[in-house]
Amino acid sequence: MGAGFSGLALAMRVPPSLKVLILEQKSQVDAGANTTGLITVATRGILSDLTDVRSYITNRIEDICVLAPDWSSHFFSGTDFPWIFSTDTPGLLGSMAGKLGPNVTLKTGARVETWDRETGEIHPIIVRFKEGDNSAVSVRCRLLVGADGTKSVVAAGSPDLSKNTKILFAYEKVFAGEPLFGEKPDRTVYHLWFGSFSLGYGGWIAPNFVSGKKVFRIGYATYDSNIKQENKLDNMINLLRWKEYIRLYEEKPLIKYGGYFPVGGVLPNTVSDDVILIGDAAGYCGAFSADGIKGALVSGITAAKLIPDHLDGDSQALKQIHNLMEAEAEMISYFSRQVRYRFLWNRMKSNATFTSLFKLCEREKDDFLNQFCDAKDMRKSLLWVLFKFRHMPALARLAGNILLDTLTGRK
Structure with missing residues (x-):
């Protein structure tokens, strides 16, 4: 379940002899993802093994600017080389989906209603889902993968699987426009620190280019998802405009969206019988280092290596995912930090x-x-x-x- 970075990476890496069905709730794979679309150098390397990532890198970031709670004091820290990259995230996901093998069936607009497990069956997992306005149908499978995000339906369906309980809500808008302060505003990511305005995380501005035109993403994340997020973000935008930190070419945003991401670390129980959680569903999110995509990719690729052994009868195979992610990429110790x-x-x-x-x-x-x-x-x-x-x-x-x-x- 889920055609984000973790689900697609897994589907691209399982042996072609295995039949894979991906159920994605969005109407299109490239309809958007709950990510700022920033990737580090190492993540670019992982993606390059899956698709032509260079075609979807839209900006190269060299500096970071931190803005203090007084909205005036700030400092810059930089490198002599790009340390992070902005991407055309919908295009990148669409490219990965386009490279799925003939053994993979992708159904978009598929909303899962329930799933269950029947012990002793060759295909023990039963998943019931609906496509659009059609009647619900059921499918059976040997293994269920929960790559369905922070509030995972797969995790919720089993008392043996851990659930994300420490969650931030992020709200973001994309405008035609540009940041204005600093020597290299087109090559700088801005991080805004403030207390009561955004408890739990902070705000950000990330410049980018779309069809050669300047745009920027602006947003913030907080623990409180019940407040009027858009009003608070608009207040932040208006203040930054008043201080002449940003310029909008058009008043209406090109796109706006919100989403959840986990901040409680790796979940202790991500495997149960014939079910495994990956990506945000398992807590593999490194938001503090501006690269949540890497955890999704590594967990999907690692799970793909273990699935054949599980299907061949090794009941302990899937439980090795944390050990393998640590051995190959030191991901678990990173998430612990x-x-x-x-x-x-x-x-x-x-x-x-x-x-x-x-x-x-x-x-x-x-x-x-x-x-x-x-x-x-x-x-x-x-x-x-x-x-x-x-x-x-x-x-x-x-x-x-x-x-x-x-x-x-x-x-």
Whole structure:
């Protein structure tokens, strides 16, 4: 279930002797994905083994700019080479779908209603789904793969599978226009830090090009998905326009959408009998390093290696997915570091605390980008950048602010 990056990568890598049915709820594979479409150098390498990723890279990012909670103070950190790439994400997904083998059937607009498992059957999994307005139909299969996102229907259907409980909601708009500040605004990703406005994550601006014309994505993520997200995003956009940080060529966005992504780390139980979770459904999301796509791809490719052994009777094969992802890409330890970052970030709630962190990072702006230059592969860490003797007073102030946030709940 699911024709995102994890589901498509798996379908492209399973042996051609296996028949695969992909059920995708969207009307088209390239109708959009819950991702900013940013990929790192290593992720580009993985994608290049699956499709012609170069044709879908639309911008090369060299710098990052962090904007402080006062909406004025900021610093830049850069590299001499592109460290991250913007992509035509719908086109990239469409390209992957177009390379599926004849053993794969892809059904779009397919909404799964229920699934069940009957012990002792050759095809024990029963999936009931509807295509559009048609009547529901049932199919049987030997293995069910949940590649259906953060709020996985597959995970929800089994008490033995873990579910994502720590979830952020992201809301984003794409405009014809451009960022205006910095020496290389077309080559810079902007990260906005603020407390009460966006608890749990922050905001972002990512420049891009569509058919040679300048566009940019702007959005933010927060734990609270019940508030009026569009109004808050519009307020952010208006403030950035007033400060002349961005320019809109047209008032109406080219596209707008929202979606969920998990931030609780890798789920403990992602395998149960003839069912396996991959991608966001399993918690393989590295949002802090601006590259959630890599976890999706690696989990899909890794699962594809294990599925034949499972179908041949090895009941322990699928349970090796975490070990194999760690051995081949050190992904599990990377996600564990993300959880530690998240533990601290969740305790930061006020603008005063984020300002303390901003000032500390500003002192190490030359090395700040190290944590993003594919942290999954280079094992860079913001903590190692900041934890230096000369920063002890600033670290003490940051710790004091975090303590006040925790004790008083201030925002």
